[in-house]
Amino acid sequence: MSLERVHEAIESRFASHLEAIREFLRTPSISADGTGIAETAEQVKGFIEEVGGKGEVVPTAGHPIVHGELMLGKPKTLLIYGMYDVMPVEGEEWIVPPFGAEIVDFPPHGRCLVNRGVHNTKGPLRGFFNAVSTIRDVAELPVNLKFVIEGEEEQSSRNLPAFIKSNKERLRGDAVYFPFFGLDNRGQPVVHLGAKGMIHLELECRGGEWGGPRTRGIHSSHGAWIASPPWRLVQALSSLVGADETILVEGFYEDVQGPSPEDEELLPRLAAVFDETKILDETDALRFKFEGLHGEELLKKYMFSPLININGYITGHTGEGSKTVIGHQAMAKMDVRLVPKMTVEGAAQKIKGHLARHGFEDVQARVLGGYPWSRTSVHEPVVQALLETYRHHGYEAEIWPYIGGSAPFFLFHDELGMPFIPGGLCHGGSPHSPNEYAVVDQIELFEKSVATFLHKFAEM
Amino acid sequence: MSLERVHEAIESRFASHLEAIREFLRTPSISADGTGIAETAEQVKGFIEEVGGKGEVVPTAGHPIVHGELMLGKPKTLLIYGMYDVMPVEGEEWIVPPFGAEIVDFPPHGRCLVNRGVHNTKGPLRGFFNAVSTIRDVAELPVNLKFVIEGEEEQSSRNLPAFIKSNKERLRGDAVYFPFFGLDNRGQPVVHLGAKGMIHLELECRGGEWGGPRTRGIHSSHGAWIASPPWRLVQALSSLVGADETILVEGFYEDVQGPSPEDEELLPRLAAVFDETKILDETDALRFKFEGLHGEELLKKYMFSPLININGYITGHTGEGSKTVIGHQAMAKMDVRLVPKMTVEGAAQKIKGHLARHGFEDVQARVLGGYPWSRTSVHEPVVQALLETYRHHGYEAEIWPYIGGSAPFFLFHDELGMPFIPGGLCHGGSPHSPNEYAVVDQIELFEKSVATFLHKFAEM
Numbered sequence: 001m002s003l004e005r006v007h008e009a010i011e012s013r014f015a016s017h018l019e020a021i022r023e024f025l026r027t028p029s030i031s032a033d034g035t036g037i038a039e040t041a042e043q044v045k046g047f048i049e050e051v052g053g054k055g056e057v058v059p060t061a062g063h064p065i066v067h068g069e070l071m072l073g074k075p076k077t078l079l080i081y082g083m084y085d086v087m088p089v090e091g092e093e094w095i096v097p098p099f100g101a102e103i104v105d106f107p108p109h110g111r112c113l114v115n116r117g118v119h120n121t122k123g124p125l126r127g128f129f130n131a132v133s134t135i136r137d138v139a140e141l142p143v144n145l146k147f148v149i150e151g152e153e154e155q156s157s158r159n160l161p162a163f164i165k166s167n168k169e170r171l172r173g174d175a176v177y178f179p180f181f182g183l184d185n186r187g188q189p190v191v192h193l194g195a196k197g198m199i200h201l202e203l204e205c206r207g208g209e210w211g212g213p214r215t216r217g218i219h220s221s222h223g224a225w226i227a228s229p230p231w232r233l234v235q236a237l238s239s240l241v242g243a244d245e246t247i248l249v250e251g252f253y254e255d256v257q258g259p260s261p262e263d264e265e266l267l268p269r270l271a272a273v274f275d276e277t278k279i280l281d282e283t284d285a286l287r288f289k290f291e292g293l294h295g296e297e298l299l300k301k302y303m304f305s306p307l308i309n310i311n312g313y314i315t316g317h318t319g320e321g322s323k324t325v326i327g328h329q330a331m332a333k334m335d336v337r338l339v340p341k342m343t344v345e346g347a348a349q350k351i352k353g354h355l356a357r358h359g360f361e362d363v364q365a366r367v368l369g370g371y372p373w374s375r376t377s378v379h380e381p382v383v384q385a386l387l388e389t390y391r392h393h394g395y396e397a398e399i400w401p402y403i404g405g406s407a408p409f410f411l412f413h414d415e416l417g418m419p420f421i422p423g424g425l426c427h428g429g430s431p432h433s434p435n436e437y438a439v440v441d442q443i444e445l446f447e448k449s450v451a452t453f454l455h456k457f458a459e460m
Numbered sequence: 461m462s463l464e465r466v467h468e469a470i471e472s473r474f475a476s477h478l479e480a481i482r483e484f485l486r487t488p489s490i491s492a493d494g495t496g497i498a499e500t501a502e503q504v505k506g507f508i509e510e511v512g513g514k515g516e517v518v519p520t521a522g523h524p525i526v527h528g529e530l531m532l533g534k535p536k537t538l539l540i541y542g543m544y545d546v547m548p549v550e551g552e553e554w555i556v557p558p559f560g561a562e563i564v565d566f567p568p569h570g571r572c573l574v575n576r577g578v579h580n581t582k583g584p585l586r587g588f589f590n591a592v593s594t595i596r597d598v599a600e601l602p603v604n605l606k607f608v609i610e611g612e613e614e615q616s617s618r619n620l621p622a623f624i625k626s627n628k629e630r631l632r633g634d635a636v637y638f639p640f641f642g643l644d645n646r647g648q649p650v651v652h653l654g655a656k657g658m659i660h661l662e663l664e665c666r667g668g669e670w671g672g673p674r675t676r677g678i679h680s681s682h683g684a685w686i687a688s689p690p691w692r693l694v695q696a697l698s699s700l701v702g703a704d705e706t707i708l709v710e711g712f713y714e715d716v717q718g719p720s721p722e723d724e725e726l727l728p729r730l731a732a733v734f735d736e737t738k739i740l741d742e743t744d745a746l747r748f749k750f751e752g753l754h755g756e757e758l759l760k761k762y763m764f765s766p767l768i769n770i771n772g773y774i775t776g777h778t779g780e781g782s783k784t785v786i787g788h789q790a791m792a793k794m795d796v797r798l799v800p801k802m803t804v805e806g807a808a809q810k811i812k813g814h815l816a817r818h819g820f821e822d823v824q825a826r827v828l829g830g831y832p833w834s835r836t837s838v839h840e841p842v843v844q845a846l847l848e849t850y851r852h853h854g855y856e857a858e859i860w861p862y863i864g865g866s867a868p869f870f871l872f873h874d875e876l877g878m879p880f881i882p883g884g885l886c887h888g889g890s891p892h893s894p895n896e897y898a899v900v901d902q903i904e905l906f907e908k909s910v911a912t913f914l915h916k917f918a919e920m
Contacts, residue, residue, distance in 0.1 A: 031781060031782075032779065032780050032781025032782065032783065033780055033781065087783055088777070088779070088781065088783060090779065091777075092677075154781075154782065154783075154784075155781055155782050156782065196681070198784075200782045207744070207745060207746075208746070209746060210747075211745055211746065211747045211748070211749050212745055213743050213744045213745055214744050214745065214746070215744050216744060216890075216893050216894055217552075217892070217893055218742075218743045218744065218745075218892075218893060219865060219891055219892045219893070220767075220769040220771060220795050220797075220892075221656070221767075221797065221863070221864035221865035221866065222739075222742075222743045222864060223705075223767045223769040223797070224761060224762045224763075224765050224767050224797065224864045225739070225748045225749060225750065225758060225761055225762045225864075226739075226743045226745045226748065226749060227705065227745070227749040228705065228769065228770060230770040230772075230773065231701055231705055231770055234694055234697045234698050234701075234770070234773075235698055235702075235703045237694045237698075238694050238695055238697075238698035241691060241694075242695075243695045243819070245683075245687065245688065245691055279682075279685070279686075282678075282682075283673050283678045283682050283686045284667070284673045284674050284675050284676060284678065284788070285667060285671055285672055285673055285674065285678075285686045285687070286667075286668070286669060286671065286674070287670075287671045288671070288685045288686065289671050289685060289686060289687040290685065298685060301684060301685055302684045302685045303684075305684050307680075307681075307683050307684050309680040309683040309688065309784070309786060310688060310690040310691055310694070310775065310776065310786070311680060311776050311777050311782070311783055311784060311785055311786070312690075312774075312775055312776030312777040312778040312783070312785075312787070313690065313694075313773055313774065313775055313776070313778065313790075314772075314773070314774050314778040315770065315772055315773055316770065316771050316772030316773070316793070317548070317551075317771050317772040317793060318772040318773065318774040318791070318793060319492065319493075319548070319550065320492050320493055321491060321492025321493065321548070321614075321615055322491075322492065322614065322615050322616065322660045322771070322793065322795070322828065322829070323492065323547055323548060323614075323771055323772070323793075323892065324614075324658075324769070324771060324795045324865075324866075324892060325771050325772075325892050325893070326769060326770070326771070327772070328744070330773075331778070333776070333777060333778065333782065333783075335680050335782070335784045337680075337681065337683070337684065359703070368782065369782070403681070404681035404682060404684050404685075405679065405681035406681065406784075431679055432677070432678075432679045432680075432783065432784060432785050433676055433677055433678060433679065433785070434676055
């Protein structure tokens with residue numbers, strides 16, 4: 001494969017590639033309520049077929065998984081993981097319509113495509129297919145490709161495990177690649193070797209045997225002698241996490257392993273280039289939550305701390321004016337982040353056990369989904385191919401042992417025994433937030449980096 | 461005045477009286493958002509004019525107050541207090557439209573008028589005017605009447621104090637009467653001599669100097685190193701009230717006086733007839749929040765305990781599915797109930813001081829309104845007139861030193877120096893809740909009891 005010819009072709013075709021990305025982004029594919037999911041799955045199947053592969057929309061108990069193969073008799077096979085679902089946008093304020101795929105000047109990032117999913121991760125998914133399509137037109141694809149593109153990543157990939165477990169042979173390959181915009185907001189490529197695990201949890205308190213109104217809100221004057229489900233949920237929540245956000249669940253840190261020898265090797269190198277202000281910019285915060293922690297110690301908190309987050313809570317009257325009511329139900333939506341070597345089952349049981357031991361047996365803790373942490377060694381050929389790709393384009397990557405976020409990469413490690421790596425040269429940001437964006441001019445570089453990566457991986 | 465002739469006339473006119481009540485109820489007059497407020501104020505002014513008085517819709521900084529006079533040169537003057545505003549209905553499930561004024565079979569109460577405000581308190585207000593109109597047609601009204609009908613009771617009567625303070629002379633009379641459905645769900649008249657005070661409070665936590673995202677929600681993976689406003693609000697809330705709902709605010713119980721000698725006299729009599737199951741029915745609860753407390757001790761908790769209630773809280777994503785976000789703001793709407801001899805200013809300062817001392821200086825505690833507790837002695841002629849009225853109709857009232865709820869009756873006691881009493885013979889229920897109702901057949905009895913009461917009061 002002549003890499004140069006492929007890169008030139010990507011350049012000359014980029015205007016139409018960008019339009020293809022914009023078109024893909026304009027179909028909402030909202031995981032939470034299913035909007036546009038079926039249509040988007042069909043589009044992804046179409047992408048596989050456009051590059052000459054066989055695609056299939058596989059139904060699941062939830063949103064379908066798009067599976068596909070492009071087998072060319074090459075020695076190496078790369079499994080492409082991706083997702084076509086996105087987060088909801090209700091209640092968010094955007095500078096442009098969240099599904100308009102508009103290109104706007106977006107300081108300080110320059111000209112950006114702003115749309116839900118442009119970064120996480122429909123943008124890179126479509127860009128990947130643009131690159132492969134160009135390779136197939138002007139050169140030879142140096143590896144076989146397989147595809148598993150799910151539609152429930154934003155809901156803990158609920159039906160992916162069953163699919164992978166029952167299709168091990170069909171999915172088998174040498175490594176898994178997740179097309180991803182891997183440049184941060186300084187234009188620095190960042191490689192994450194691992195991801196935290198996660199549990200989606202819902203806590204609910206309703207009036208019942210323990211007391212409280214059971215089926216309707218009551219006048220709050222009765223709070224003098226009738227128990228309050230909203231207060232009870234507050235007490236249950238505050239029993240889980242202390243004032244400094246330390247987790248108070250008994251034994252929660254028991255299985256926390258901390259950095260491995262490989263991590264300890266990588267951490268000082270990362271700390272040397274780690275920029276705290278970048279994180280504060282990204283999170284629009286003035287300070288970290290740990291007084292006086294910096295560099296390696298701060299990074300360790302980020303990567304090796306388990307977490308219990310509140311994603312939302314609601315009870316009673318929250319609109320304008322006053323309503324002196326005590327609601328009969330109060331609910332909190334939460335996520336739990338797991339680090340090595342915690343398990344989903346273990347963490348969930350510890351939370352449930354804690355609630356029961358602290359007298360909150362009646363507070364329902366519902367596990368809506370979850371999966372364990374995962375980790376690829378920096379020494380894997382697929383990782384080295386990515387690092388070489390970045391060098392080819394003039395970048396030296398920052399290597400993070402773990403990202404703070406979660407993704408179901410354990411499936412590839414644990415079930416398929418394949419190393420997993422996300423990457424690609426483009427900057428995007430604000431996933432799960434208003435004005436999710438990607439830098440337009442770098443999308444071309446991303447597509448080139450995909451071609452380079454396929455080339456390097458074939459040569460490893 | 462021939463009471464018998466008046467009662468007969470109320471009976472023969474009741475069909476049209478009921479229609480007048482239904483018509484009044486069909487206009488929403490929602491305090492929180494102002495829906496129908498102006499129109500309803502005009503209707504109330506019309507009622508005053510229909511019975512021969514002078515009515516005036518007086519603008520305030522919020523919803524108008526309807527003031528009026530019907531001066532007939534009688535020796536005694538009764539000031540009628542009332543409210544024409546009601547609670548919101550959003551998010552509630554009703555068996556009939558909440559402003560349809562439908563009459564339905566409503567077990568176990570029988571035929572009921574179901575509508576927001578039918579009990580609290582547009583039903584009794586319109587019923588009062590029906591009674592006065594009948595008296596004026598067939599007999600002689602034995603007292604002068606003055607009126608102060610506010611439109612912001614459900615928002616802590618924010619503008620009533622200024623009105624009363626600047627109209628003391630115009631409002632002056634011998635006593636204040638609040639038309640009210642005073643029969644409970646056993647058909648027993650209940651007289652409340654006092655009311656708790658209250659503060660409407662809003663607690664809000666936003667990212668800021670202390671940490672946390674300031675202007676938008678962030679991906680919850682950052683919870684590992686960026687502080688969470690939703691967790692901070694939970695911690696601030698849980699610092700206020702303990703697991704058993706005991707108030708932890710320093711000095712909060714300092715000004716709590718407990719029962720007075722008159723209360724101590726009334727309490728055993730009340731305890732002798734007090735029916736716990738009635739309260740549990742009303743609140744749809746299986747138990748009280750105090751293990752093993754009954755009778756007088758339970759009643760004391762209800763009447764003489766200050767309270768901090770959560771009316772609602774909200775942050776982040778609370779809809780279907782998952783959204784792994786940390787919101788930049790979290791908010792709780794609360795009410796605080798005050799007992800003798802707490803003050804609004806004192807209680808609010810204690811809460812604010814507590815938050816500051818516990819490291820929650822950044823949690824905003826906004827006082828949206830409030831007023832103190834109040835109390836009328838059982839020996840006041842207006843109270844005795846009401847008790848005699850109940851006896852006239854064959855009822856012996858249960859006398860409660862205080863109701864757990866709040867109303868701005870202190871204004872009449874403290875500013876005008878007038879005793880205050882609510883009452884009337886009809887059963888209604890579920891104020892501030894879905895399916896607020898009143899027993900249709902008893903509304904006629906209510907109107908008769910109003911006539912009896914005016915007669916008795918004139919004779920005292």
